[in-house]
Amino acid sequence: MTLIGLEVHGYLDTKEKLFCNCSTWGEKPNTAICPICTAQPGSKPMLPNKEAIKKAVQIGLMLNTKINTDDKKTLIWQRKHYNWPDLPKGYQNTLSGTYAVPIGEKGKFLGIRIRELHLEEDPAAWNPETGEIDYNRSGLPLIEIVTEPDFTSSEQVAEWLKKLIITLSYIKAIKKLSGIKADVNVNIKGKSERAEIKNMHSISDIIKAIEYELKRHEKERPKLKETRRWDAEKNITESMRSKESQADYRFISDPDFPAIKISKKEVEKIKNNLPETPEEKLRKLVKKHKLDEKDAKILTKNLELVELVEELSKYIDVKKHISWITIELLRVLNYNKKTLDEIEIEAKHIGELIKEVASGGMTELKAKQIMNEFVPKSFSIKDKKDISKTPGNEIKNICIRVIKENPKAVQDYKNGEEKSLNFLIGKVMSLSNRRADYKATRKELLNLMK
Secondary structure, three states, X not given: OEEEEEEEEEEEOXXXXXXXXXXOOOOOOOOOOOOOOOOOOOOOOOOOOHHHHHHHXXXXXXXXXXXXXXXXXXXXXXXXXXXOOOOOOOEEXXXXXXOOOOOEEEEEEOOEEEEEEEEEXXXXXXXXXXXXEEXXXXXOEEEEEEEOOOEOOXXXXXXXXXXHHHHHHHOOOEOOOOOEXXXXXXXXXXXXXXXXXXXXXXXXHHHHHHHHHHHHHHHHOOOOOEEEEEEOOOOEEEEEEEOOOHHHHOOEEOOOOOOEOOOHHHHHHHHHOOOOXXXXXXXXXXXXXXXXXHHHHHHXXXXXXXXXXXXXXXOOOHHHHOHHHHHHHHXXXXXXXXXXXXXXXXXXXXXXXXXXXXXXXXXXXXXXXXXXXXXXXXXOHHHOOOOOOOOHHHHHHHHHHHHXXXXXXXXXXXXXXXXXXXXXXXXXXXXXXXXXXXXXXXXXXXXXXX
16 A cells, blocks of 8 residues: 655745844845854754744644644754754754644645644755855755645646645745755555655656655565655655664754644634635635636636635626636736735726626727736726727728738738738738728628628
8 A cells, every 4th residue: 555645834924034124035145144043053942933823823724733822832943953053053943852742733635634834944055066155045944744645646736736836825934935844754554664755846746756766675675674866857855874764853842932822713814804715616606606616716726816816706796707817817916927915906996897898888808908907907998098899880991901001911802811801800900900890891891891
């Protein structure tokens, strides 16, 4: 039986590091640093970042874990010792370890049991080829989600991770641009000992590494636990070292920190302010707004998109006009390399635009052009001039002009080249600023070229 487990790490989206006031990211190496996060002699850490603890609780609740509140347990910071160039103190501060109490435990997310989730600081970034160390990353608040070995295939892992990332985006807990990294544990029950593949940064590499390891375990049946790394160029895993036990890290409680106490009242407050999960949103979009599941799944990949559609439903029948969102709005966002939370778009402005097209007052082409202009901020079309459909007599005059100015295309069409008609229609659309109705234009051109 295949056993696969994950340890998923993500950077919490906070303004400051975990134990100091430094920014959580510097544009240039070693610019977001201070004596605390570089472990200068005599420096002492500040109290843990309250926002990081809150976001960790949010994640724990979204993954249905039991939050360890102060009426039952207190959370003690541990020192996890190891010697590595990226760890200036010689130890990492973490809420994991032999005697540690995690923030959340015994949860379940999409059928996979969550053993625990805990908070810790990130080490610095060390380049082993140059020996350079960038301390901007040192002290960043890092969440670690540890699953039970409930996965049985690489495909299942990939699908679960995609849904996890979407779910966490709903609470804006993880830094979007930093992504996640995962350690993957693989073994075959009764046949091989566990191997841990460290620091996997992409889902495609995770799939390849799992499949490679399963074949290796089936063939070699390793008897010792070990830590391995993934070589993306060779598409193989390579041994790094034998697997450490918790005793190797010499965990001790950190005397520089007081215990963390999370009140039940605060947990309830956080819980009551959580958004609906993507699965709950999906059911609502299908049941309440009557959307096809295919369209609903596109929307639920982005909370802002779902909320826009829910607001848009006050103005139009979203089921009838959903393509304006799932196709046209996403086209505009992709072209501008923007996400919805990076621009200002009001549902009522999109509603006005769609209504105008539906009533026959504006062409689809013109509406699409206006939607292009909704970046970075939407506007009311009531303030826009020259957007209504071109009258029939004006269409005829434009068609006459286009035919006169493009005799070769006219002759090509008469010789049987259908694409020449599309060329002529395009010319009419350009001259009318996309206000000419497509069907009326086509009909008029055909009549004039008889």
